[in-house]
Amino acid sequence: MHNIKSDFPIFEHLPNLVYLDSTATALKPRVVIEKLTEYYTQYSANIYRGLYRISEKATQEFEAVREHTARFINAKPNEVIFTRNTTEAINLIAYSLGRSIIQEGDEIVTTIMEHHANFVPWQQLAFENGVDLKVVDIDDEGNLQSLDTVITKRTKLLALTAISNVLGTINPIKDIVKKARTLNPEIIIILDAAQAVPHMKLDVIALDCDFIAFSSHKMCGPTGVGVLWGKQELLQQMPPFLFGGEMISEVSLEKTTFQNPPQRFEAGTPAIGEVIAFGAALSYLESIGMDTIRAHERQLTRYALERLDQQFGDDIRVFGPQNEEDRAGIVAFRFRTVHPHDVAQILDQSQVAVRAGHHCAMPLHKRLQVPATTRASFYVYTTEEDIEKFIKALQNVKEVLCTRK
Amino acid sequence: MYEEVILSHYRNPHNKGTVSAPTSSVHKSNPLCGDSITLSIVESDGIITDIAFEGEGCVISTAAASLLTDYAKGKKKEDLMKLDASFIIDLLGIELGATRLKCALLPLEALQVVCNSL
Ligand SMILES: Cc1ncc(COP(=O)(O)O)c(C=O)c1O
Numbered sequence: 159m160h161n162i163k164s165d166f167p168i169f170e171h172l173p174n175l176v177y178l179d180s181t182a183t184a185l186k187p188r189v190v191i192e193k194l195t196e197y198y199t200q201y202s203a204n205i206y207r208g209l210y211r212i213s214e215k216a217t218q219e220f221e222a223v224r225e226h227t228a229r230f231i232n233a234k235p236n237e238v239i240f241t242r243n244t245t246e247a248i249n250l251i252a253y254s255l256g257r258s259i260i261q262e263g264d265e266i267v268t269t270i271m272e273h274h275a276n277f278v279p280w281q282q283l284a285f286e287n288g289v290d291l292k293v294v295d296i297d298d299e300g301n302l303q304s305l306d307t308v309i310t311k312r313t314k315l316l317a318l319t320a321i322s323n324v325l326g327t328i329n330p331i332k333d334i335v336k337k338a339r340t341l342n343p344e345i346i347i348i349l350d351a352a353q354a355v356p357h358m359k360l361d362v363i364a365l366d367c368d369f370i371a372f373s374s375h376k377m378c379g380p381t382g383v384g385v386l387w388g389k390q391e392l393l394q395q396m397p398p399f400l401f402g403g404e405m406i407s408e409v410s411l412e413k414t415t416f417q418n419p420p421q422r423f424e425a426g427t428p429a430i431g432e433v434i435a436f437g438a439a440l441s442y443l444e445s446i447g448m449d450t451i452r453a454h455e456r457q458l459t460r461y462a463l464e465r466l467d468q469q470f471g472d473d474i475r476v477f478g479p480q481n482e483e484d485r486a487g488i489v490a491f492r493f494r495t496v497h498p499h500d501v502a503q504i505l506d507q508s509q510v511a512v513r514a515g516h517h518c519a520m521p522l523h524k525r526l527q528v529p530a531t532t533r534a535s536f537y538v539y540t541t542e543e544d545i546e547k548f549i550k551a552l553q554n555v556k557e558v559l560c561t562r563k
Numbered sequence: 564m565y566e567e568v569i570l571s572h573y574r575n576p577h578n579k580g581t582v583s584a585p586t587s588s589v590h591k592s593n594p595l596c597g598d599s600i601t602l603s604i605v606e607s608d609g610i611i612t613d614i615a616f617e618g619e620g621c622v623i624s625t626a627a628a629s630l631l632t633d634y635a636k637g638k639k640k641e642d643l644m645k646l647d648a649s650f651i652i653d654l655l656g657i658e659l660g661a662t663r664l665k666c667a668l669l670p671l672e673a674l675q676v677v678c679n680s681l
Contacts, residue, residue, distance in 0.1 A: 497598075497621035499666065503564065515595065529598065529619060558565050559573075559622070 162539045165442075167191065169539075176510040176544045176551075180537035181323050181353065181488055181517075183375045186439075190378060193438035197431035205430055206404065220430055223437035224420070227385055230440050231370065232361040237393065239386040239420040240428050244352040245275040247371035247386035248317070250423060251348055252279035254399040255392065256315065259346075260287045264314040269294040269302055270525050271322040274518040276350040276371075280317050294318075296525065300325035300478040305334060309341045316347045320354035324519050324533065325478030326459070326488035328354075335366050346392070352376055355385075356537070357455060357486055359448040362387055378538075379439035380432035386423070393419035400425035443538075451538055455487035458536045462489055462545050469549050473556070477526060487536035490517070493552065496559050498532040504558055508551035564657050565622065573622045578632035582613045587680050591673040593665055598624055602632075602673040606681055609640050616670065623655070623663050628670035630654050640678045646671060 163169045165187040168177075177185060203213040205220050221235075228235040241247040256279075260266070266280050270293050284291035292313075295303050300322070309316065316338055321328050331349060338345050349367040354360055356377035362370055369392075374383035388396075398405055398416055402425040407415040416422045443451065460482040466474050466489070475492045479485045493501050498514035505512050514532045516523045523529060534548060581603055588603035600618035604611050614635050616628045631654065635643055651667050652659060659667055 497619070499621040499623075499663070500565075503663070559570070 162446075163541075165189070166539055172509070174509045176508075176547045178510060178512045178534040178536065178540070178544065178548060180376070180540070181533065181535035182513055183381070184356065184378050184537055185539060186380070187378055187442050189442050190380065190435050190438045194380060194431050194435040197434050202431065204427055216430060216434075219434045219437070220428075223433050223440075226437050226440050230444075231355065231387060232363050233387050234390065236418070236420055237387055237390050239388070239393075239423045240433055241371075241384040241386050241423075242382055242429070243375070243384035244350065244371045244373045245384070247369075247384045248276055248348065248350065249279050250386055250399045251369050251371075251388070252283050254396045254423070255346070256280075256283045257286075258397055260284075260289055260314060262288060263312060265290045265292055265310065265312045266315045266317070267292045267294065267305070267308055267313050268317045269319070270296055271300070271302070271325060271327065271522050272317070272319055272519065273323050273350065273352070274520070275352075276317050276319055276348075277521065280315070293521070296325075296327075296522075299480065300327050301484070302327070302329055302334075305338060306341070309338050309345065311342050311344075313338075313342050313345055316345055317350070318348075319350040319352075320360070321357070321486045321488075322478070322519075322522070323353050323488065324490045324517050324522055324531065326485035326490070327478055328484055328486055331365055331367070339366070353486060353488070356443075357448075358452040368392055374432065374436040374439065377439055378442055379436035380429070382429040382432045383436050388419075390419070393423075396423075398422050398425070402426050404428075446538060454538065455536050455540075456482050458540055458542065458545065459485060459487050459489065461542055462534070462536075462548075465545060465549050466491070466552075470552065470556075473560075474552075477531060487540070488533065489535070490531040490533040492528060492531060493555060494560055496555060498530040500559060501532040501552070501555050504555045505548070505551045508547065508554065510548050510551045512548075564659070564663075566657060569622060569626045569655065569657060572626040572629040576616075576625050576629040578615045578629065578636075580615050580617060582615045587677050589673050589677040589680065591669060591676060593624075593669050595662070595665060598666065598669060600624070600628060600669055600673050602628075602670070602677055604635075604677055606640065611635050611638055611640065611643065611678075614674075616673075620669070621666050623659070624666040624669050627651060627655060627667045631670045631674060635674060640681060643678050644675055646675075 201212040201215040203216045205217040225235045227238045347367045348369045351370045351372045355372040370387045375381040405425040477490045502514035512534045585603035586606040590601045592599035598620045605613040614632045
C-alpha cells in the first residue's frame with residue numbers, strides 16, 4: 159500500500175487533509191476522474207438507440223461496466239441493475255418485489271444495526287400491509303444476536319447489512335443465510351453490502367443471498383451510481399418499479415410490454431458517464447487487490463484501537479467489536495461527555511475530517527443509549543500517520559473542552 | 564469558535580435545571596444531531612419572570628441556551644417572539660456555519676414555542 163495518496167488528486171489541493179469519513183463517501187482516484195472526463199469529452203452520447211459511432215462507443219463502454227461489475231462480485235451480467243445508489247436499489251426491491259408478495263400474516267425481519275436505507279423501506283412496507291416487522295437485537299459488544307428464534311415459516315423477507323456503518327461489525331452472512339434457509343426455505347434475503355463490497359472480496363454465489371445492494375461512491379467511483387444484484391429467477395418475476403423509456407419492449411395505446419431484466423428496472427437515461435467511470439474504480443481496486451485492502455484496513459483498525467486505548471483509556475468509549483478481525487475500518491466513539499459535534503468541529507481545526515451524529519442509524523443509537531457518536535473510518539489511502547494526527551487532534555479536544563481554566 | 568466566553572457558559576451554564584411551579588414547558592429536539600432541550604418558564608402579566616433549561620447539547624447549543632435564558636428573564640413575551648437568527652448570532656458573538664447555526668437556534672425555537680403556548 160505504497161504511496162496510494164499520490165493516486166488521489168485531492169491531496170494535491172489539500173496536502174494536510176486527514177480524511178476519515180470514507181464510510182460516508184470515498185475519495186476519487188485520478189483514473190476515475192479521467193475516465194469521467196473521457197466520456198464527456200470523447201463520446202458523450204446517449205446509449206442504446208444511437209446508430210452513430212459515439213453512441214455505440216458509449217453503449218459498449220457502459221455495458222462493459224455491467225460485465226465488469228458482475229465479475230467483481232461473481233455474478234452474471236444480466237443480474238446487475240444500475241440504480242442511483244444503495245438506497246434506491248433497496249427501495250426498488252421493496253416496491254417491486256415487496257409490494258407484490260407481502261400478504262397478511264407475513265413477517266419481515268431486519269436488524270437494529272441497519273442504516274435507515276435498509277430499515278425505513280421495510281418498516282413502511284410493513285405498515286402499509288399491516289404485517290409484523292421483527293428487529294433482531296445486538297449483544298453488548300455489537301454483534302448480532304441469534305436469528306433462530308426470530309425467523310419463522312411466516313418470515314417472507316430478511317433484510318440485513320453485511321457490515322454496520324457505525325459499529326463496524328462484520329456479520330457472519332454465510333452462516334446467517336444458511337441458518338435462515340433451514341428455518342424457512344422460502345425466505346428472500348436482501349443484503350445491504352454498501353460497507354462490504356468496497357472493503358473486501360464478496361462472492362454472491364458463495365453468500366447465497368437473493369439480492370445485494372451497494373454504491374459506487376463508497377468504492378472510489380462517482381456519485382449517482384448504485385448496484386442492485388438479484389437472482390435471475392426472482393428478477394424475472396418482478397414487475398417494473400419505474401416506467402418510461404429504455405425499460406419497455408413494445409408500447410401501444412392498449413398496453414405495454416416490458417423488457418427483460420436488467421433493462422426492465424432501468425427506466426430513463428442512466429448516469430452514463432458515472433457508470434463508465436465506476437468501471438475505472440473497479441479496475442483501480444482490483445489493481446490493489448481486495449484482500450490487500452482488507453488486510454490494510456484490519457491493520458489500521460488494530461492500530462487505531464490500540465492507540466486510542468493507550469492515549470485516552472477511560473476517557474474514550476469505542477463502540478462495536480473490540481477484536482479487529484470482526485470489524486471493518488470503522489471506529490465510532492464517545493469522548494468523555496463532550497458532544498460529538500464539538501469533537502468533530504475541533505478535529506476539523508486540524509484538518510481531520512470525521513463525522514458526528516447518528517450516521518443514519520437512529521434505532522441503533524437509541525439501543526446504545528447515546529444520541530450521537532463521532533465516527534472515524536478508513537480506506538485504501540488511510541495511513542498510520544493519519545491516525546497519529548487524529549490522536550493528536552483528539553488530545554486537543556481534551557485541552558480545549560475538558561481542562562478548566 | 565470556541566472562545567473563552569462561550570466555553571465558560573458551556574462549563575457553567577446559567578439557568579440550568581428546572582423552575583419551581585412552571586407556567587409552561589416544552590421539549591424540542593434537533594433531528595440532525597439528536598440534541599434536545601427542555602425549557603420551562605414562569606410567566607406573569609406577559610413577562611417571563613423565571614426560566615430554566617435542561618438537556619444534552621453541544622458547546623454551541625448549551626452556550627446559546629445559557630445566554631438566551633439570561634436575556635429572556637424579565638422580558639415581555641411579545642418581544643421575545645420577535646427575536647431571530649441574527650439576534651442569536653450577535654448574542655454568541657461568533658461566526659457559525661449552516662450546520663452549527665441549527666444548534667445555536669434550538670433554544671430560541673424552544674423559547675418561542677413555549678411563549679406561543681401561553
Ligand atoms: C450500510 C449502509 N447502507 C446504506 C447506505 C446508503 O448508501 P447511499 O446513500 O449511497 O444510498 C449507507 C451509506 O452511508 C450505508 O453505510
